[in-house]
Amino acid sequence: MPKLFYSPASPYSAKVRMAAHHAGYAVESVIVSTADDPAELIAANPLGKIPALALDDGSSVFDSPVIMQAINGATGGGLYPKNAAKRLAVLQREALADGICDCLLACIYEVRLRPEDKRMQSVIDRQFAKAMRGLDALCAGRLPVPAKLDGGVIAVRALIGYLELRFAGKWEKGRLKLKRFAKAFDEKHPDLAGLVPRG
Ligand SMILES: N[C@@H](CCC(=O)N[C@@H](CS)C(=O)NCC(=O)O)C(=O)O
CATH class of the missing domain: 1.20.1050.10 (Glutathione S-transferase Yfyf (Class Pi); Chain A, domain 2)
Structure with missing residues (x-):
């Protein structure tokens, strides 16, 4: 399952987690402290920022608007109009x-x-x-x-x-x-x- 690195206070993380839940995108949410530059986070986002999404194929997605597009693409496009x-x-x-x-x-x-x-x-x-x-x-x-x-x-x-x-x-x-x-x-x-x- 994809892993989403996040912090509960982060507004960008909240956006992405709400979108994933609403669109039915299954993800494991993992709390990280960006101040510690954890290796898992840096591997997913060299900038060390959250949110960052680590996908099952080893690739990763950041930053939050791009994660939104990834979720949208994986769940049938309901989060953004086609028009x-x-x-x-x-x-x-x-x-x-x-x-x-x-x-x-x-x-x-x-x-x-x-x-x-x-x-x-x-x-x-x-x-x-x-x-x-x-x-x-x-x-x-x-x-x-x-x-x-x-x-x-x-x-x-x-x-x-x-x-x-x-x-x-x-x-x-x-x-x-x-x-x-x-x-x-x-x-x-x-x-x-x-x-x-x-x-
Ligand atoms: N444009 C980025 C902003 C991400 C961002 O700045 N996240 C903050 C937490 S809310 C962060 O990771 N700060 C730690 C740092 O900049 O090292 C996005 O939309 O994902």
Whole structure:
């Protein structure tokens, strides 16, 4: 069975695990600590980042948008529309959600990886502002929760889980649409609730 290296707090991992579950892709999920550069992870992804998917034939897939495509291809294509324009819209939403996660992670790493006297608040502020602009762009569009989920909708739920985990109280003002979306998502897809990012 394919092995997915992941961390429970990682939003990209949450996206991929939710997608695998929803699409019926059987995978063994293996928790790793990227800080330790475990050999199994490095063998699957020389960048040492999660998520990384090790396939049965010895090949591997990273990073998360590519893993999403691998899962989609292996499960009959239900996660991304066949129609080119609709597919592009789903990929765009996924890219926005992932890109917001990139900015949020940059904020976390600036605090976590640097000694206090070397931290640059201007870097944190700039990355956080980008993330908030991204959230506003998500709020500006339609955010339905379909019974049959796509990669973009799943990515948004994973992102909100990460916001709730690491940035509670700092992002919600004026963005109730995203809170409502997450609530509706969890009500409609309770089987995925346990896969959102958690500490
Ligand atoms: N673009 C990548 C981002 C992956 C990523 O940055 N993952 C973080 C955890 S959430 C990570 O592995 N960080 C450890 C590192 O960069 O060494 C993806 O979508 O998979």
